[in-house]
Amino acid sequence: KKPKRTKEEIEEARQLKIKKMEEEEQSRWRWWEEEKYEDGVKWRFLEHSGPYFPPEYQPLPDHVNFYYDGKKVKLSLAAEEVALFFAQMLDHEYTTKKVFRENFFQDWRKEMTDEERSLIQELDKCDFGEIHAMHKAKVEARKNMSKEEKLVCNIQFRKVLKEANQKILDEYGYCLLDHHRERIGNFKIEPPGLFRGRGEHPKQGKLKKRIQPEDVIINCSKESRIPVPPAGHRWKEVRHDNTVTWLASWTENIQGSIKYIMLNANSKLKGEKDWEKYEVARKLKSCVDNIRNQYLMDLKSREMCTRQRAVALYFIDKVGVTVVILKLALRAGNEKEEGETADTVGCCSLRVEHITLHDTLDASECVVEFDFLGKDSIRYYNKVPVIKKVFKNLKLFMEDKQPGDELFDRLNTSLLNKHLSSLMPGLTAKVFRTYNASITLQQQLKELTNVIILFFFPCRLPESDSVAEKLLSYNRANRAVAILCNHQRAPPKTFDQSMANLQSKIEARKEQLVLAKSELKQAKKEAKAKGSADAKLQALVVRKKMAVKRCEEQLLKLEVQATDREENKQIALGTSKLNYLDPRISVAWCKKMEVPVDKIYNKSQRDKFAWAIDMTEVGFEF
DNA sequence: GGTCATGACTCAGAAATTTGACT
C-alpha cells in the first residue's frame, strides 16, 4: 500500500510548489521589455536536441492472429503494422466509411509482400478481431492501472513511466534560443497511422508513413551543438536559417505539405507575434470607419470586380442593421485544389448554392441565408438582413449562374488582401476577425458587468456581484465572440447526464436551504422567548444565520454553473480566448472587477499571455 | 499582370491525460 504522507510532508510539497512557481516567475524572460530584432531575423542563437522519434513497431504476440477468409495468416511485419492501425480504429465510425476503407485497403496492399497481395483481395474478408481485442485490452489495462495501483509493482511501473516521460521532455522538450531556455510545442515526430481528415475528406484512411531521420531537416545555429541523429541514421539536411522560427521539418506523404517543429505558445517568438497581431487589429479600429465608407461606395462601382470585392468585404467585416448589429466575420476563403481536401469554403470561395436570397423573411427585408461548410467542415448557418445595395449586387452576381458556380467569380483572396494592405499596412481579411472579436468582447464586458446598475444604483457596489456572477458575465461575453466566429463543438457525450447531476444537486441544495431557514426561524423563536440574556441561544441564531447564508451562496453558485453549462453546450470558448481576444482586455477587466486573473486564464494561458498580464493597466482600451 | 506552387505560420476541434471535487 502507498505509504501515508504526513502533514509535514504535504505542507512541504505545497511550499515546494510555491517556491517553484516563484522561481519560474523570476526566471521568466521578459522579452517584451527588450528591443526588437531587425526585420526578418527571428533569432541569433538556436540550439536543440532535434525531434523525438516514436518507438519502433513491436510485432504482435504469437497468440494474436489475423485471419483472412477464416484462415489464419501470418503477416509480414510491414503489413502487420498497418493492419494494427486499422484494427485499433475499429470502434470508430471512420472504419465504416466507404472512402476510408477503400483508401486504407489500397495503401495497405502496397505494404504487403507479393504473396500477401495475391491472397488478400477483399477487405470484407479480413478479420481483425483478435488484434482489435488485444488493443482494447491494452487500453483497458492502462485505464485500470490506478485501481491496481495497490500492487507495488504497478506503482513502480507508473513511476518509471512518468520518469521516462520526464526524461524525454527534459531532453527533447526544450531548446536554447538567444540564451533563454524555451519550451518546444511539438517536439515529437508524428507517429505513423491512418490519416483522419475532417468531414468528407477524399484521402481519409490513407497510410501516414513513418518518418525517418533521413526525411527530417534540422534548423539551428551554425555554432550550436548540432543534434545527433538516432544511431545508424543521418538527417536529410542541417541548415542554419534564422529568418524562420522552426527547429525541424519534414514533408508528410498524404498532401505533400511540410510539417514543422516549433516553439510553445509561451515562447518569445510566438508571444511577440501574438502581440503584434493585436496591435494591427487595434490600428484597424482607428481607420475602420473610412474603410467601411469606402466599400459602401464601392458597392456602386462600374467595375464588377470592385463590386464583388465590396460585397465580400461586407461579409468579412460586418452587417449593420438599425437596432441590432449582426456580424458575419467570415474567413477569407482561399481556393482549394479539388479532390485533395474536403469541400469547404470561406468568403471568397462561396458558391451560388451556399446562399439563398429572401426579399422578406421573418419580418426583415433583404435577408441572406448562408449555409455552407467552413473550416474543419463545421457548418455555418446564418440568416442575416443586409442593406439593399448588397442584396441587389448579390442578385446580379448570381444571374445566369449554376448552383456550383463561384459567387465572386472576379475575386480571390490575393486580390482582396492586396486591396486591404493598400488601405492600411498589415491589413488582411483575417485582421477583421481579430478586430471584431476583440471589440465585441470589450463591448460585451462593458454591457454585461453591472456598469448600468452601478450608474443608476451607486449603493450597489460591484462587490455585490459575487465572483461567480462576474465570471458568468465574462463567459457570456466570451460566448458572444465564439458565436460570432462560429466556434462550435460536438456536445460532450456526457452532457445530458452531467446536466441532470447538477440539477439534482441544485434540488438537494434547495431542500437544504428550506431546512436551514426553518431551523433559523425556530432558533430565533426560542431566543426571543428566553430573552437576550441566553448567550448560548444567541450564538445558535448567529450560527443558523451563517448556515442559511452559506446555503444560499452555494445554491447561487450551482445555478450560475448550470446556466453557464447549458449555454455552452455546443459552443467552444477556447479557440476565441486563445486566438482572437486581445488578452489585455481580459486582464484590464479582471483588475477593474477585482477578479483574480487565474479565474479567467489557467496556468498555460497565463504563461502564453504573460506579456499582457505584465503590461496591462486597469484603464486599457482595445 | 495573372497564375500557380511552395513555404511558414496561425487557428481548430477531438482525443488523451491529469486534476480535483465529491461521496
Next chain:
DNA sequence: GAGTCAAATTTCTGAGTCATGAC
C-alpha cells in the same frame, strides 16, 4: 482518506491564411 468520475487541461495534428517568387 480512498475511490470515483466529471471537469479541466494538454496533446495532437489537420485545416486554414497569407506572402513570395517563378514563369
